[in-house]
Amino acid sequence: MTAFHTLHILNKTPDHPRFSECLGTLGTDDALILTENGVLALATEINLKTSRIYALTPDVEARGMAGTTRNSILVDYPEMVDLTLQAQRVISW
Amino acid sequence: METLVIIDQPPYGSWTGREALDMAFALAAFDQTASLLFSGAGVNWLRNRQITDAIGQKSVEKNLSAAPVFGISAILADASACRRYGLGPQDLPDGVVLTEMDAKLLARYSHTVFAG
Numbered sequence: 001m002t003a004f005h006t007l008h009i010l011n012k013t014p015d016h017p018r019f020s021e022c023l024g025t026l027g028t029d030d031a032l033i034l035t036e037n038g039v040l041a042l043a044t045e046i047n048l049k050t051s052r053i054y055a056l057t058p059d060v061e062a063r064g065m066a067g068t069t070r071n072s073i074l075v076d077y078p079e080m081v082d083l084t085l086q087a088q089r090v091i092s093w
Numbered sequence: 094m095e096t097l098v099i100i101d102q103p104p105y106g107s108w109t110g111r112e113a114l115d116m117a118f119a120l121a122a123f124d125q126t127a128s129l130l131f132s133g134a135g136v137n138w139l140r141n142r143q144i145t146d147a148i149g150q151k152s153v154e155k156n157l158s159a160a161p162v163f164g165i166s167a168i169l170a171d172a173s174a175c176r177r178y179g180l181g182p183q184d185l186p187d188g189v190v191l192t193e194m195d196a197k198l199l200a201r202y203s204h205t206v207f208a209g
Binding site for chain 2: 011013014015036037040043044045057058059061062063064065066068
């Protein structure tokens, strides 16, 4: 895993206004981690605007999404902590 | 006199959906006719194989499977929301009816309430 500028922690569904606001501010050096209801975006065809997409495994499994993770990298809680340390800054949407 | 309870919030992120489900079950338990409609991100309630051990909550799949026991009249799902979230008819639990959430549907109910 390489270092990146901003880690966006997104826990909102695509139906929440903050979801679009988050995607609107994603930079090319940024990473996105989907948590809680945010993982539901993986069931849609929405363009997530970055190739560095992570998703939190417990939230993916809870929502019956284990077979629908698109091109995301599944991480557990300790790996999520590592991601926050690799980022220069973190935005919790 | 029939009540439609609409759940348009996804499971687990908040308690509003469960509260609405409890309300629908309570209505049905007291012989008030009640149906459920899942719309928007709420259709994600209907996914199968929800494994919730790691998030410390009970699966809403089990809650929902109790609907016939309580005497819920119908469980409806908005077809366009299902398409948006990649849910085909074969992905839905038995007994769920695909419909379009529109004025015509809502006109069939004397009371309509939303979760949250």
